[in-house]
Amino acid sequence: xNRYCSLIFMLFFFLLLFMTTFQPSPLETEEGDSPSQSSxxxxxxxxxxxxxxxxxxxxxxxxxxxxILDPGHGGKEEGAKGWTTGVKEKDIxxxxxxFTQKWLSEHRVKAFLTRIGDYALDPTLRKDLLLRxxxxxxxxxxxxxxxxxxxxxxxxxxxxxxxxxSTENPxxxxxxxxxxxxxxxxxxxxxxxxxxxxxxxxxxxxxNTVPAVLVEVGHLSHPEEEKLLITxxxxxxxxxGIGKGILxxxxxxxxxxx
Numbered sequence: 001x002n003r004y005c006s007l008i009f010m011l012f013f014f015l016l017l018f019m020t021t022f023q024p025s026p027l028e029t030e031e032g033d034s035p036s037q038s039s040x041x042x043x044x045x046x047x048x049x050x051x052x053x054x055x056x057x058x059x060x061x062x063x064x065x066x067x068i069l070d071p072g073h074g075g076k077e078e079g080a081k082g083w084t085t086g087v088k089e090k091d092i093x094x095x096x097x098x099f100t101q102k103w104l105s106e107h108r109v110k111a112f113l114t115r116i117g118d119y120a121l122d123p124t125l126r127k128d129l130l131l132r133x134x135x136x137x138x139x140x141x142x143x144x145x146x147x148x149x150x151x152x153x154x155x156x157x158x159x160x161x162x163x164x165x166s167t168e169n170p171x172x173x174x175x176x177x178x179x180x181x182x183x184x185x186x187x188x189x190x191x192x193x194x195x196x197x198x199x200x201x202x203x204x205x206x207x208n209t210v211p212a213v214l215v216e217v218g219h220l221s222h223p224e225e226e227k228l229l230i231t232x233x234x235x236x237x238x239x240x241g242i243g244k245g246i247l248x249x250x251x252x253x254x255x256x257x258x
Contacts, residue, residue: 061108062108063108063109063110064108064109064250065109065110065144065250066109066110066111066112066141066142066143066144067104067109067110067111067112067143067144067145067146067147067246068111068112068113068114068135068136068141068143068145068146068147068210069097069100069101069111069112069113069114069147069149070097070113070114070115070132070135070146070147070148070149070204071090071093071094071096071097071113071114071115071149072089072090072093072148072149072150072214073089073090073093073120073150074090074094074115074117074118074119074120074121075090075118075119075120076120077090077120077125077128078090079093079150079151080150080151080152080153080219080220080221081153081220082220082226082229082230083153083156083220083221083223083226084223084226084227085226085230087220087226087229087230089150089151089153089220090118091118092151092220092229092230092235093149093150093151093217094115094116094117094118095232095235096149096217096235096238096239096242097113097149097239098113098239099235099236099238099239099240100147100149100239100240100242100243101113102239103239103240103243104243104246104247107243107247109243109246109247109250112135112141112143114131114132114135126203129203129204129207130203130207132148132204133146133203133204133205133207133208133209133212134207134208134209136208136209136210137209143210144210144211144250145174145178145210145211145212145246145249145250146204146208146210146211146212146213147178147182147212147213147215147242147246148202148204148205148212148213148214148215149215149217149242150214150215150216150217151216151217151218151219151220151229152216152218152219152220152221153219153220153221154219154221155221156221156222156223157222158219158221158222159192159193159218159219159222159224159225160192160193160194160195160218160219161183161186161187161190161192161193161194161195161215161216161217161218162183162195162196162197162198162216163179163180163182163183163186163197163198163213163214163215163216164179164197164198164199164200164202164205164213164214164215164216165178165179165197165198165199165200165205165212165213165214166199166200166201166202166205166206166212167199167201168201168205168206169205169206169208169211169212170208170209170210171210171211171212174211174253175205175211175212175213176197176199177211177249177252177253178211178212178213178245178246178249179197179213180197181245181246181248181249181252182213182215182241182242182245182246182249183196183197183215183245184245185241185242185244185245185248186215186217186238186241186242186245187241188241189237189238189240189241189244190217190218190228190234190237190238190241192217192218192225195216200214202214215242217229217238218238
């Protein structure tokens with residue numbers, strides 16, 4: 001009898017020990033999480049003040065138009081020269097074209113340059129000009145206008161800005177409208193004397209395949225204007241003026257895509 005009592009007592013003891021050891025703690029949740037773990041729910045939706053950069057940024061929007069910028073001269077064709085500094089037209093207009101290209105790219109206009117360095121497109125002047133004029137006549141460019149950038153020289157008293165177009169261009173009406181907008185915005189931006197819009201049958205204008213103009217930003221033969229034209233600040237202002245004129249024309253002719 002004592003043996004059975006002892007056995008029952010031992011079984012009761014082990015059962016009690018088993019229940020005490022394996023019983024879930026009252027501090028645990030039904031999912032088995034502790035209070036410290038469950039306190040993170042609901043999740044914190046506060047934006048991260050220092051988010052990780054997106055490794056796959058959105059691509060930039062496509063250009064609204066393609067155009068041609070022609071920095072005049074190049075190579076042995078130096079163009080006008082500064083009467084005081086001896087600076088060459090070909091160098092200044094290339095700088096202005098580069099500034100213009102950059103400004104236009106910031107406004108979703110893709111500009112192609114006929115030259116990007118100090119060289120001519122052909123040793124023969126006429127062929128060089130014809131190549132510039134035909135630059136837009138390629139299917140892969142799809143350019144809608146052409147702007148040739150120059151600086152004039154005459155005498156020490158003449159200064160100011162003028163823009164040319166040709167009635168022999170395939171788009172005379174559009175060319176004249178482009179000349180007007182570029183002239184007005186350029187004069188407003190650099191504060192030069194307005195010498196207005198003029199008709200001239202320059203080869204790069206009349207042999208072109210898109211509306212085309214030739215811009216004379218200023219005069220290297222005028223001492224005060226020469227001082228301005230050689231500075232990067234003035235060149236950049238001229239580029240902004242040309243760029244604004246181009247953009248205004250694109251908007252007026254519904255090429256802006258806006």
